[in-house]
Amino acid sequence: MSSTALNRRAFLGSAAAIGVAGLALPGRAQEFDPNTGQPSYDAANGATPDAGMVQYDNEGDQRHNISSFRTQDWRPYFTNLTNGAILCDITSRAVHFWSEDGNTYRVYPSSIPVSKDLTRLGRTEIIKKVEGPSWAPTPAMKKSNPAWPDFVPPGPDNPLGTHALWLSWQYYRIHGTHDTRKIGRKSSNGCIGLYNEHIKELFGFANIGTQVLLI
Template sequence: MTRNTPRDLGRRRFLAASVGLGAASLAGAAAAQATDPYSGQTLERTGPAGATPDAGVVQYDTSDTRRNQSSFRMHDWQQYFDNLNNGAILVDLTSRALSFWSEDQSVFRLYPTSIPVSDDLTRRGRTEIIKKVEGPTWSPTPEMKRRNPDWPDFVPAGPDNPLGTHALWLSWQYYRIHGTHDTRKIGRKSSNGCVGLYNEHIKELYGLTKIGTQVLLI
């Protein structure tokens, strides 16, 4: 039998208190950032009526709260592509996940994504990568500007840029696969049409893809 000494008990109490304080701090910080300036969504804390949220657990409500999480489905590229020339990307909007296969089939990746906030902003079909940008700048589309006239006309590269650290231009005008500095968006309906990834994932995908990589959104 192991016997706890006063020093052991004191250390455990200290660690438990530290974890509690850290979780409470994270919850407070997340709650303070409850508005997304680029998607136009108000993100509110949610939970069962009358319940006190667990420390450090903050949920954000969108118009589709019950389906905020991704449910990955494995796909076989042969179901969707005739070949893997230049590599292939499959974006599954239902699973909210992006699959990548390299041309020689030596590399496969599966990443969680954000997807458009509504069906009218969602586009499906075949396209391809036509441009790759590290440190992208951002400007709202004319339609975004009409809906949100107070938005800035231009946002330089950096921590405030909604395209994150890297972006892949698609042949469809205004559509991108890009990173995001706001990690709450991943797994949610949170974009104005583009597909978003964690910055570390878009950086990896950026390195794996090339101009002409096939892209299919389903």
């Protein structure tokens, strides 16, 4: 087996161990990493990283906010709907979308950054849309985790899921995830994650230049 394959396997295995520590999922046999003694799952079972190191704030509030977010009006947040508008509400862990003509409105449950220091708030916009995105660690991530692969191609192992929307802030994305346990949780290094079926729909609605506000 090549060193690249070993690094990739170690990367996914360590991410899985962090992501499911102390969590036994119904209907699935629990597996353990022989090196750490921690629970782990392979990537085929949905244990993939989220735009970098998979993190769950085990000491924090891990409630799923899917039932608690509410509809919003765009006017308190945007002066107009030119190119459409996306509001990422970190508190309610929800992403809101309004089309330019105001006729289409959607709200989706989301994952959010695991800590305040990884959370960036403010205004940005969509600068790139990618179906079947690849993933590469940031320089800081690679420095902290040298065994991680330099590149993960599109597919079920990819931390960006099936679709990704690039923001004007470097390294920040709104993207999908194959690990559905992340949605409604503090579980990312800064990106906003959606279920794959939801990011696919949002991907279809959003345009280059769509306004984005994180609050």
